[in-house]
Amino acid sequence: MELKVNITSPLKGRLEAVLFSSDEPLRLERLQSIFEVDLPQLKDALQELLIDYAQPGRGVVLQEIAGGFQIRTRSEYAPWIVKLNRNRTTRLSKAATETLAIIAYRQPVTRAELEYLRGVDSGGIVRTLMDRQLVKIVGKKDVPGRPLLYGTSRHFLEFFGLKDLSELPNLHEFADPDEVSLPLEMDFDGDGSS
Amino acid sequence: MALSYEVKLDTFEGPLDLLLHLVSKNEMDIYDISMSCITAQYLRYLEQVQEQNLDVASEFLVMAATLMHIKSRMLLPKAEPEEFENEEIDPRAELVQRLLEYRRYKEGAQQLEEYPQLNREVFVRPETVNTVDDGASSAVSEVGVYELVKALRELLKEPPEPIIHAVVKTPLSVADGIQHVLQCLRQQQYLPFRECFCAMPQRDEIIITFIAVLELVKLQLCKIVQLNQHGMIYLYPSDAVRSGRVTSVDGIKSEYH
Structure with missing residues (x-):
């Protein structure tokens, strides 16, 4: 088996540091202007990071959010973070x-x-x-x-x-009402069974 | 038995929600709703709500009228075929359409609800203040009118200090307000919006100070920014204000006295 030593570019570490310290998702253009690198190079480094964070056992993930990239905690660790923060957010009704x-x-x-x-x-x-x-x-x-x-x-x-x-979650498609024939029998018996 | 049934009334988001519940409870085909059955059950639910001395929202009553209207239209004999060449429209068609559409969105909402939500399941680095060095930094965003008005409203909501003595008020001017705000901004890199108001301001003081802030923005002597959509509102003084080179705005005096 060939052991491939992967010497990664310094970009990956820099990228990780910047993403870690940011309090909002960072767009590609923004990252590009920070590191002054080509887009393919940046995308490669991002891809490597994405794979790293996708490994099991990590506490955070790198996610594409609202057109940018952001490091977020994994949802399964929420109970512990809630203990840390204490301030509860109000749920949406x-x-x-x-x-x-x-x-x-x-x-x-x-x-x-x-x-x-x-x-x-x-x-x-x-x-x-x-x-x-x-x-x-x-x-x-x-x-x-x-x-x-x-x-x-x-x-x-x-x-x-x-x-x-x-x-967004896919909406359940219902048949186009124009194609569905609506039965016109009258139903006066009141129990719904015809 | 009857009591426990009455006490345990389900709550519904609206008449469509209630109708959907009745349709599925009766295992009806949504395209072939029995109007008499549904209308009767719908009205029974409203009665139960009223028996508990709860108000029935007007939307529920509108829907009750709609149901009865549809029911009555279905009782009418069909129109003569030569009068209506198009195929007859089922009186229930619009209702069915609304129910189907409502059900779609309800299901969409249920799925959305299960998504990991920010600050509930998922957490990110909280917003930070100290990363901002100047007002031109791209980390700050402009404050919308809506937010600014909201901040003003919150200030006005707080009750003023109760007045014990009748004191002669010294009329405040916007120029005074500006001077006050400028003083607050001196030597400050940024100032939380609230802090340019004194601890327990009177209503007129709030308004004067608020106008003063807007005036300073107009004169480009400070900026109003926030770090993110939810964030606190800050005032960023220009260099001239920060260093104390500008301590009053003379032009304003004549305009606002």
Whole structure:
């Protein structure tokens, strides 16, 4: 067996140090300007680090988040970090998660559209989500009244650890209602069985 | 038995959530909902809520009316074929569409909820202040109007010191405010937004100081920045202010008195 001694470039260590010390995901362009190297070289070093951190037994991972790279702790070690930090973060309520999901999938979306989809008034929840920086105003819809359009923020991606919006969970596809024939038999018996 | 049933009312996010629950509980085909059955059960739920002296949100009542409307339309004889050449639209179609769509998002939300969340399962290096050397550093981002107003609101929310004596107020001017803020900023590399206000400020003091800060930004004598979206708001004085070369802004006096 050939033993391959892998002499890695000093870039890998530098990269690790910079990523470790950063408090936000770092984009490729930013890293490139810090190290002044070619993109392929940078990507190789990143790849090596990604593999290193993917090894079992590590406490942190290197992840692509919101278009950048960030070192994050592994979720299985959360209980110990919680002990360290003590300050508990408030969980998102069921209603807030639901509203956030609709905004994420349907953005840009107006409050009226949101409320039609949810069937309930959502003003308070939208404000909470904006306060938590998960949702932001992205513009105004070009319809009478010019209602505000809402979308998810960069922090939303960081919050759920997403590379971009394409990493949202896939929605269950239902058949196009136009293709499904809706049975028209009347049902008056009241027990639902026909 | 009846009591325990009443006490254990499920809560629903809204009428669509309740309807979905009823559809799945009755094992109905969502494309073929029995309107009479669903409407009856829906109304029964609302009654139970009201029996407990809880308010029924208006959205639930709107949906109750919609359900009854659909039910009544289904009772009507079908229109003459020559009048409507297009195939007849099921009165339930819109409701079914809404339910399906709602179910999709609900499932999406449930999956999203299971994703590791920041500061719940996953942790990153917390934001740091001391890495910033000057206002031009790319680590700081501009503060949006929304955030700035929020910070002002928080200040205004705090109750002022109770007034015990009737004192004659000395009217404050923005120029005074500016002088005060400039003094605070002297020798400072950065100053947390809150710290340019005194410990228990009166409402007018807050407003004057706030305007003063905005005025200084306009005059490019300081910047308002924050380190990240959630972060604290800081004031960064320009070199001239920091070194004490600018201690008052004369031009303002005439404008604001």
